[in-house]
Amino acid sequence: MAQSTCDRILDAAERLFAEEGFHVTSLRQITQAAEANLAAVNYHFGSKQALILAVFRRRLDALNQARLERLETALDAEQSPALEVVLDAFVYPAMAFTQGSDDEGHRFMRILMRAFADQDDQLHRALSAEYAHVMRRFADAIAAALPGARPAQLRRQLDFIVGALTYTMAESHLKDARSIASDLVQFAAAGLRGTVDSRSHSGATRTLEIAK
Amino acid sequence: MAQSTCDRILDAAERLFAEEGFHVTSLRQITQAAEANLAAVNYHFGSKQALILAVFRRRLDALNQARLERLETALDAEQSPALEVVLDAFVYPAMAFTQGSDDEGHRFMRILMRAFADQDDQLHRALSAEYAHVMRRFADAIAAALPGARPAQLRRQLDFIVGALTYTMAESHLKDARSIASDLVQFAAAGLRGTVDSRSHSGATRTLEIAK
DNA sequence: GCTATATTCAAACAGTCGTTTCAATCGAGC
DNA sequence: GCTCGATTGAAACGACTGTTTGAATATAGC
Numbered sequence: 482m483a484q485s486t487c488d489r490i491l492d493a494a495e496r497l498f499a500e501e502g503f504h505v506t507s508l509r510q511i512t513q514a515a516e517a518n519l520a521a522v523n524y525h526f527g528s529k530q531a532l533i534l535a536v537f538r539r540r541l542d543a544l545n546q547a548r549l550e551r552l553e554t555a556l557d558a559e560q561s562p563a564l565e566v567v568l569d570a571f572v573y574p575a576m577a578f579t580q581g582s583d584d585e586g587h588r589f590m591r592i593l594m595r596a597f598a599d600q601d602d603q604l605h606r607a608l609s610a611e612y613a614h615v616m617r618r619f620a621d622a623i624a625a626a627l628p629g630a631r632p633a634q635l636r637r638q639l640d641f642i643v644g645a646l647t648y649t650m651a652e653s654h655l656k657d658a659r660s661i662a663s664d665l666v667q668f669a670a671a672g673l674r675g676t677v678d679s680r681s682h683s684g685a686t687r688t689l690e691i692a693k
Numbered sequence: 694m695a696q697s698t699c700d701r702i703l704d705a706a707e708r709l710f711a712e713e714g715f716h717v718t719s720l721r722q723i724t725q726a727a728e729a730n731l732a733a734v735n736y737h738f739g740s741k742q743a744l745i746l747a748v749f750r751r752r753l754d755a756l757n758q759a760r761l762e763r764l765e766t767a768l769d770a771e772q773s774p775a776l777e778v779v780l781d782a783f784v785y786p787a788m789a790f791t792q793g794s795d796d797e798g799h800r801f802m803r804i805l806m807r808a809f810a811d812q813d814d815q816l817h818r819a820l821s822a823e824y825a826h827v828m829r830r831f832a833d834a835i836a837a838a839l840p841g842a843r844p845a846q847l848r849r850q851l852d853f854i855v856g857a858l859t860y861t862m863a864e865s866h867l868k869d870a871r872s873i874a875s876d877l878v879q880f881a882a883a884g885l886r887g888t889v890d891s892r893s894h895s896g897a898t899r900t901l902e903i904a905k
Numbered sequence: 906g907c908t909a910t911a912t913t914c915a916a917a918c919a920g921t922c923g924t925t926t927c928a929a930t931c932g933a934g935c
Numbered sequence: 936g937c938t939c940g941a942t943t944g945a946a947a948c949g950a951c952t953g954t955t956t957g958a959a960t961a962t963a964g965c
Contacts, residue, residue: 504716504717637873638876640860640861641857641860642857643860644856644857644858644859644860644861645853645854645856645857645860647860648809648855648856648857648859648860649849649852661849664846664849664853664888667887668853668884668888669884670887671884671885671886671888672881672883672884672887673880673883674883675879675882675883675884675886675887676876676880676883
C-alpha cells in the first residue's frame with residue numbers, strides 16, 4: 482500500500498478544507514476522496530475537530546521552521562543583516578510554500594487564511610501558540626535592523642505585514658509568487674523605514690537583490 | 694414598532710455571522726435572535742445566500758460612499774493632494790466605522806475578513822463588483838499623487854494596503870483606531886514611495902527619500 | 906362594514922450532518 | 936492450523952439544516 486489510511490485522510494481533508502472550508506466539508510466527502518470508510522476518521526482521529534487540528538500541525542511546523550532557519554542563516558552570514566533580508570526570511574518561505582510542483586503548499590496557505598478569519602477559538606489559540614515564538618523572533622530581528630524603532634509601533638506594523646501577506650496569498654492565484662514576495666518585502670521595508678526617525682542611516686546595506 | 698422584521702433579521706444575522714461565520718450560523722439561530730419566525734427570512738430575502746448578500750450591501754454602500762466623498766472633498770480642496778491625504782480617505786472611513794458607541798462596525802469588519810477568506814465564488818464576485826469602482830477611483834488618485842508608478846505594481850500594492858487594513862481591523866480591538874489609521878497611512882505612503890523609482894533592478898538605487 | 910394584500914405562524918419536508926454500533930476482515934505471534 | 940488485537944465495513948442513530956406549505960392574522964384601501 483502506498484499510503485496508510487491516516488495519511489490518505491489527512492491529504493484529502495487538507496485538499497477539501499482548502500477548497501471548501503472547514504465546516505462545510507463533510508466527513509463523507511473526505512472519506513470518499515480518501516477511499517476510506519466513513520468511520521475511519523473517528524477511529525483514527527477521534528472527531529472532526531481533532532482531524533482539523535491534525536491537518537494544521539502537519540504543515541505549520543514545517544513552515545515556521547523554514548522561516549526560522551532562513552532567518553538564522555541570514556544572521557550567521559551577517560551580524561546585522563539588512564531589513565529586507567529579515568523580511569524576506571518571513572515572507573519567502575510562505576510564498577515558496579505555494580510554489581511546489583504539487584500544490585500542497587498552496588492549498589495549505591488557503592487553509593491558513595481561513596483559520597485566521599475563523600473565529601473558532603480553539604483553532605485560533607492553537608495557531609497563535611504555534612506562531613508566538615516565531616513572531617517574537619522576527620520582531621527582535623527587525624528591531625535590530627531598524628534602529629530607533631518603537632516596539633509598540635513595530636508590533637503594530639508587523640501585523641500590517643502579516644495582513645498584507647495573508648490577504649495577498651489568499652487573494653491572488655500566485656502565478657508569480659516570487660515577484661509578489663519581492664514586491665511585498667520592498668513595500669514592507671519602505672513602510673517600516675518611513676516611520677522611524679530619519680536619523681538612522683548607519684550601516685544599512687540596501688540590497689535590492691532578494692536572496693534566491 | 695421600533696424596528697421592522699427585516700431590520701431585526703439583518704441585525705441579528707450580522708452579529709451572528711461575525712461571531713460564528715456564515716455557514717455555521719443557522720436560520721433558526723438568526724430568527725430566534727431577531728424574535729422573528731423561521732419562515733420570515735425566506736419570505737423577505739428569498740434564501741439564506743440572499744440574506745448574506747443583503748447584510749453586506751447594507752454596510753458596504755455606506756462605507757464606500759464615505760470613502761469617495763472624503764476623496765472628492767480632498768480633490769476639491771487641492772488640485773493634487775498629497776499621497777497621505779488620498780490614503781487617509783481610503784483608510785479613515787473604515788477605521789471610523791469601527792469607532793461607533795456600539796461595535797456594529799467592528800463586527801462588520803470581522804465579516805468582511807471572513808468574506809475575503811471564503812472561497813464562496815458568488816459572494817466573492819459580488820464583493821469585488823461592489824468594490825470595483827471605488828478601487829479604480831483610488832488607484833487613479835494614488836497614481837496621480839505618485840508620478841512614475843507602474844500601474845500593475847500599484848494595483849498589487851493596493852491589495853497590500855487592503856490586506857493590512859482588513860486584517861488589522863479584524864484582529865485588534867481598536868481602542869485607538871485614529872492612531873492605528875494614522876500609522877497605517879504613514880506606513881502605506883512610505884511603502885508606495887519606496888518602490889516607485891525601482892525600475893532599474895541593476896543600478897545602485899539611491900536610498901529612499903521619505904518626504905514628510 | 907368588507908375585501909384584498911402583506912405578513913406571520915406552526916408544522917412538515919427532504920436532506921445532510923457527525924457519531925455510534927457491531928459484525929466482518931485483516932495480520933502478526935504462536 | 937489457530938487466536939487475538941487492530942482495522943475496516945455497512946447500516947443505522949438522533950439531531951440539525953434550508954426550504955416549502957397552507958392556514959391564521961394583521962393592515963391597508965374603499
